[in-house]
Amino acid sequence: MKVTIKDVEYIAKLARLEYSDEEKKTFTKQFNTILEYIDKLNELNTDDIEPLSHVIELSNVVREDEVKQSLPVEEVLKNAPSKTDTFFKVPKVIGGT
Amino acid sequence: MIAEQSDYSFIRKRLLNGDQSISSLVSDYLNKIQEHTHINAFIEVYDTWALEQADAIDALIRTGSQPELAGMVVAVKDNICIRSSKVTCASKMLESFEGLYDATVIKKLRDAGAVIIGKTNMDEFAMGSSTENSRFGVTRNPRNTDHVPGGSSGGSAAAVSAGMAVAAIGSDTGGSIRQPAAFTGVYGLKPTYGRVSRNGLVAFASSFDQIGPFARSVYDIALLLKIIAGHDPHDSTSASVPVPDYTGQLTKKIAGLKIGLPDEYFTDDLEEDVRPAIENSIQKLKDMGASIVSVSLPHTEYTIAAYYVLTTAEASSNLARYDGVRYSYRAQDAEDLTDMYTRSRSEGFGEEVKRRIMLGTFVLSSGYYDAYYRKAQKVRRLIKNDFDNVFSKVDCIITPTTPGTAFRLGEKIDDPLHMYLSDVYTTSANLAGIPGISVPCGYDRNGLPVGLQILGKQFDEQTLLNTAYALE
Structure with missing residues (x-):
C-alpha cells in the first residue's frame, strides 16, 4: 500500500495536525517505508483468529454510584491555558469548520 | 559517603547502624546529581522537597519506627504524576503542566518511606528508544557519553547506572524499561500487565503500558515490586491477583528449573x-x-509490525486530549477553535509523537481499520498463543x-x-x-x-x- 501527499494531508486533518510542504514530502516517504514494513502482517492467514484487545482476563468493574468529594474547580482549572470563572475558555466556535 | 555501586541493602545497614541519617544520604545523592549534570538524566531535581521528605523520615525513625523503604532514594520518570509538581512527559505540550494528585505508585513508595529525589528525562510521551526525543535535550549513557542510554526511560536508567539514585521508576510499553536497563548495565523489570496500577501514569498505549523499577540488585527490584504491585480501585485494569512476598521467596536454588x-x-x-x-x-x-x-x-518476526500498528492506534486516541483547552500549551492568535486545536497540537508535539499519531490515525481510519488495526489484533493473539504454548513446556525463557x-x-x-x-x-x-x-550479564569489546x-x-x-x- 502506498500513500500519497494527498492521503497524508487527509490523515493530518483527521489528527488535527499540520505540516509544511517540505515536511509533507519527507513524511510521505517515511510513512511509506513504515507501511511497507507493516504489510508483512499480510503474509499471515488470520481468517479464523479472534482479534485480541486485552491480554489479561478482565471483568466489568462496578461500584455503587455514590457522591464523593472531587477535586476543587480551581485545582482542575490550574493547568488551563485560558479560563473564566469556573470554565475553560476557548476561541469562538462559529466560523470554524 | 555513598559508593557509586551502593545498593539498598548496603544503605539500609548503614541507616540501621546509625552510621548515616536519611537527610545526609539524600544530600549525598543530590551532590552526585550535581556531579553528573552532563548526563542530563533529570528534568527536575527536588533539592528542597527531597530534604524535607528525608527529615520527615528521620523524625519517624527517631520515634522508633522503621519504614520498609527508609533510605530508598528514588528517581521517577517524568510521565508519572506527583501532586503540585511538574509532569512534562518531556514535551512542550506539557511544559508547565502540574500534577493534580499523586500516582498510586508514588503514594505507595512514599507511604513505605521512600524519598523521591527528582523527575527523569525520557523520550517525549515515552515514544522512542534512545531518549533523544526530549524537549529537554538528550540524556547520555554514563558508561560512555557518546552513546545513548536507551529509551524511553533513559533518564531513570542513567540515574541508577551513575549512582544518582538508589533506584528509579520507569514505564515500559515495548521495552522502555528493559532496553535502557540493558544499555546502562542495571536491572530493569517490566511486570505483568495489570500487576502495577497505571493510575497517574500519562497514557501512551493503554493495553501495553506498565510501570516498573530499575535498580542495582535483584533484591532491590523484588523489594520495590512488592511495594508498588497490587490491585488499585483507581485502575480498573489492575489485576486482583495476590502479591507474593517477592523478597522473602528470593532463592538461588534453581535446580530443576x-x-x-x-x-x-x-x-x-x-x-x-x-x-x-x-x-x-x-x-x-x-x-x-x-x-x-x-x-x-x-510469530516473532511479526511482533514489531503488530506492535507499531496497535500502539500508534492507542496513542492517537490517548493523545487526542491534548487540544490546547485543558493541558497547559495553547498556540497564540488562533482564528477559531479548529485552528487553535491544529496549531496547538502541531506546535506542542515533537516530530516522533506526530509521526505516531499520524500512523495511528491512519490505521484506525475508515477503509483501513480492518486491513491494519484488526489484522494486528489478530496477530497479537497469534503471538500470545506462541508464548502460551511455550510456557506449557518451560518455566521461563x-x-x-x-x-x-x-x-x-x-x-x-x-x-x-x-x-x-x-x-x-x-x-x-x-x-x-x-x-x-x-x-x-557482561560487556562488549568497547566496555x-x-x-x-x-x-x-x-x-x-x-x-x-x-x-x-x-x-x-
Missing part, C-alpha cells in the same frame, strides 16, 4: 559480543541445575534484551524504522502481557554493557527474580 531458548531470538542479527555474554550466563544456570531446552516462537549494545547518539535518529527495530526482542512481552526483566532478558508466565515475576538472583 526449565528454561527455554527461542530459536528466533538467537539469529545472525545479534552483535558479535552479545551472544557469548548470554551463552556464558546460560552455562552458569545449567551448572546450577537448570535444564535448558530449545523452543520456538514462530531467556533471550538477549537487545540485538546490540548501546548505539551512538544520532546514529538512528533520522531513520524511524531502524530505531523501531531496536525493540525487536522486547515488544513481544507487552503484546503478550507477560513480565520481563533485563539482567546485566558497553550487555543485557540478558528473562521472560515468564503472567503474574510469575517470582521465577524471573529467582533466575536473575541465581545469576547475580
Whole structure:
C-alpha cells in the first residue's frame, strides 16, 4: 500500500495536525517505508483468529454510584491555558469548520 | 559517603547502624546529581522537597519506627504524576503542566518511606528508544557519553547506572524499561500487565503500558515490586491477583528449573559480543541445575509490525486530549477553535509523537481499520498463543534484551524504522502481557554493557527474580 501527499494531508486533518510542504514530502516517504514494513502482517492467514484487545482476563468493574468529594474547580482549572470563572475558555466556535 | 555501586541493602545497614541519617544520604545523592549534570538524566531535581521528605523520615525513625523503604532514594520518570509538581512527559505540550494528585505508585513508595529525589528525562510521551526525543535535550549513557542510554526511560536508567539514585521508576510499553536497563548495565523489570496500577501514569498505549523499577540488585527490584504491585480501585485494569512476598521467596536454588531458548531470538542479527555474554550466563544456570531446552516462537518476526500498528492506534486516541483547552500549551492568535486545536497540537508535539499519531490515525481510519488495526489484533493473539504454548513446556525463557549494545547518539535518529527495530526482542512481552526483566550479564569489546532478558508466565515475576538472583 502506498500513500500519497494527498492521503497524508487527509490523515493530518483527521489528527488535527499540520505540516509544511517540505515536511509533507519527507513524511510521505517515511510513512511509506513504515507501511511497507507493516504489510508483512499480510503474509499471515488470520481468517479464523479472534482479534485480541486485552491480554489479561478482565471483568466489568462496578461500584455503587455514590457522591464523593472531587477535586476543587480551581485545582482542575490550574493547568488551563485560558479560563473564566469556573470554565475553560476557548476561541469562538462559529466560523470554524 | 555513598559508593557509586551502593545498593539498598548496603544503605539500609548503614541507616540501621546509625552510621548515616536519611537527610545526609539524600544530600549525598543530590551532590552526585550535581556531579553528573552532563548526563542530563533529570528534568527536575527536588533539592528542597527531597530534604524535607528525608527529615520527615528521620523524625519517624527517631520515634522508633522503621519504614520498609527508609533510605530508598528514588528517581521517577517524568510521565508519572506527583501532586503540585511538574509532569512534562518531556514535551512542550506539557511544559508547565502540574500534577493534580499523586500516582498510586508514588503514594505507595512514599507511604513505605521512600524519598523521591527528582523527575527523569525520557523520550517525549515515552515514544522512542534512545531518549533523544526530549524537549529537554538528550540524556547520555554514563558508561560512555557518546552513546545513548536507551529509551524511553533513559533518564531513570542513567540515574541508577551513575549512582544518582538508589533506584528509579520507569514505564515500559515495548521495552522502555528493559532496553535502557540493558544499555546502562542495571536491572530493569517490566511486570505483568495489570500487576502495577497505571493510575497517574500519562497514557501512551493503554493495553501495553506498565510501570516498573530499575535498580542495582535483584533484591532491590523484588523489594520495590512488592511495594508498588497490587490491585488499585483507581485502575480498573489492575489485576486482583495476590502479591507474593517477592523478597522473602528470593532463592538461588534453581535446580530443576526449565528454561527455554527461542530459536528466533538467537539469529545472525545479534552483535558479535552479545551472544557469548548470554551463552556464558546460560552455562552458569545449567551448572546450577537448570535444564535448558530449545523452543520456538514462530510469530516473532511479526511482533514489531503488530506492535507499531496497535500502539500508534492507542496513542492517537490517548493523545487526542491534548487540544490546547485543558493541558497547559495553547498556540497564540488562533482564528477559531479548529485552528487553535491544529496549531496547538502541531506546535506542542515533537516530530516522533506526530509521526505516531499520524500512523495511528491512519490505521484506525475508515477503509483501513480492518486491513491494519484488526489484522494486528489478530496477530497479537497469534503471538500470545506462541508464548502460551511455550510456557506449557518451560518455566521461563531467556533471550538477549537487545540485538546490540548501546548505539551512538544520532546514529538512528533520522531513520524511524531502524530505531523501531531496536525493540525487536522486547515488544513481544507487552503484546503478550507477560513480565520481563533485563539482567546485566557482561560487556562488549568497547566496555558497553550487555543485557540478558528473562521472560515468564503472567503474574510469575517470582521465577524471573529467582533466575536473575541465581545469576547475580
